[in-house]
Amino acid sequence: MILVTGGAGFIGANFVLDWLKGSDEPVLNLDALTYAGNLENLASLQNDPRHVFVHGDICDRTLLDRLFAEHAPRAIVHFAAESHVDRSIHGPGAFVRTNVEGTFTLLEAARAYWSGLPANAREGFRFLHVSTDEVYGSLGPYDPAFTETKTYEPNSPYSASKAASDHLVRAWHHTYGLPVLTTNCSNNYGPCQFPEKLIPLMIVNALTGKPLPVYGDGLNVRDWLYVGDHCSAIREVLARGRSGETYNIGGWNEMANIEIVRTVCGLLDALRPDPAGSRERLITHVTDRPGHDRRYAIDARKIERELGWRPAETFASGIRKTVEWYLDNPAWLANVQSGAYRDWVSRNYAAREAER
Numbered sequence: 001m002i003l004v005t006g007g008a009g010f011i012g013a014n015f016v017l018d019w020l021k022g023s024d025e026p027v028l029n030l031d032a033l034t035y036a037g038n039l040e041n042l043a044s045l046q047n048d049p050r051h052v053f054v055h056g057d058i059c060d061r062t063l064l065d066r067l068f069a070e071h072a073p074r075a076i077v078h079f080a081a082e083s084h085v086d087r088s089i090h091g092p093g094a095f096v097r098t099n100v101e102g103t104f105t106l107l108e109a110a111r112a113y114w115s116g117l118p119a120n121a122r123e124g125f126r127f128l129h130v131s132t133d134e135v136y137g138s139l140g141p142y143d144p145a146f147t148e149t150k151t152y153e154p155n156s157p158y159s160a161s162k163a164a165s166d167h168l169v170r171a172w173h174h175t176y177g178l179p180v181l182t183t184n185c186s187n188n189y190g191p192c193q194f195p196e197k198l199i200p201l202m203i204v205n206a207l208t209g210k211p212l213p214v215y216g217d218g219l220n221v222r223d224w225l226y227v228g229d230h231c232s233a234i235r236e237v238l239a240r241g242r243s244g245e246t247y248n249i250g251g252w253n254e255m256a257n258i259e260i261v262r263t264v265c266g267l268l269d270a271l272r273p274d275p276a277g278s279r280e281r282l283i284t285h286v287t288d289r290p291g292h293d294r295r296y297a298i299d300a301r302k303i304e305r306e307l308g309w310r311p312a313e314t315f316a317s318g319i320r321k322t323v324e325w326y327l328d329n330p331a332w333l334a335n336v337q338s339g340a341y342r343d344w345v346s347r348n349y350a351a352r353e354a355e356r
């Protein structure tokens with residue numbers, strides 16, 4: 001089986017669902033269920049024995065040692081993190097704890113387990129660390145896109161904590177020989193994204209007639225990738241990536257925030273017209289994010305050259321699917337907004353664990 005950390009979050013849940021659609025290899029899913037973890041994302045796996053959920057923290061070494069001993073995973077896909085830049089500005093401590101200390105603890109537990117494996121299993125073992133393009137810093141309008149050799153220049157507490165975790169992963173490979181892979185991906189969007197991030201926040205606010213808060217002039221640029229494409233890239237890297245290497249993953253789709261917001265408004269206006277008029281009327285420019293990186297762009301030629309991976313979705317197809325998913329899943333959205341999804345474990349999962 002594979003061990004997935006953070007598999008109840010946005011990308012992790014999409015990854016687990018995709019994985020089990022394409023493979024019968026079981027997933028051991030370790031997630032602390034912070035505000036960002038939502039087991040409703042995985043409701044379709046409720047009675048699926050291939051999905052084993054463990055409610056726990058990657059900082060808990062005793063738990064990690066027990067899970068390695070009991071389940072003997074052949075690989076780890078490490079998503080668990082604090083992931084929201086604005087939250088990192090208000091409370092950086094949780095980011096240092098989970099992203100740095102948590103990754104360190106997971107690396108140490110993985111190293112202890114891996115060292116005790118027979119030679120062929122040691123060779124085949126992989127620790128795939130899921131990271132971000134934000135570690136590379138901010139680009140000017142004419143700078144070339146980030147390659148894997150770009151210097152690290154993290155600017156927010158979030159990106160600094162992710163950069164630190166990337167460095168730990170690199171060092172555990174160089175010093176101890178742990179077979180690691182690191183992926184640095186651009187902005188994801190798609191189903192099940194918590195409505196604190198730009199796209200789902202805009203969808204939710206637009207549907208309820210609230211202001212659409214655009215930071216600063218709205219001309220900050222991100223490279224947007226549909227989450228399903230991120231999941232397929234991770235599967236390729238896990239299967240065929242070279243141990244010790246880093247792979248950048250991106251959508252070849254740079255867009256300014258204001259364009260994103262207008263696109264979301266246009267789709268909602270077409271799919272769910274508002275008698276009061278176009279949602280663009282709700283766009284409100286607000287005070288900028290402190291230290292706001294101006295532009296990110298990923299050069300994804302290495303993963304294409306070595307592994308033949310390219311995104312399958314265009315932005316037009318991916319954003320339409322995403323808006324439709326939010327329109328089709330009002331209960332998910334209502335539970336997230338009311339906080340009711342946090343009762344899911346007691347309402348549903350506790351009973352399931354008792355049966356086993």
Ligand code: NAD
Nearest residue numbers: 006008009010011032033034036037057058080081083188
């Ligand atoms: P998310 O915030 O939606 O989910 C994070 C998950 O990790 C949650 O389920 C949460 O409960 C869990 N978690 C947090 N702390 C934990 C801990 N101490 N122990 C165990 N579980 C814990 O994040 P996401 O957007 O799905 O991002 C997943 C990973 O991908 C992160 O490492 C992030 O840095 C990286 N990434 C995200 C994006 C993006 O656009 N969202 C882009 C590139 C890379």
Ligand code: DAU
Nearest residue numbers: 083084085132133134186187196197198213214215220257
């Ligand atoms: O680049 C990859 C990163 O993308 C990931 O590593 C992070 O986990 C993920 O959160 C994301 O970071 P961003 O800061 O780019 O994403 P966010 O959705 O928070 O913001 C996207 C852009 O939109 C950014 O320029 C800030 C802006 N924004 C965001 C919010 C929430 C607004 O203008 N208004 C908003 O209300």
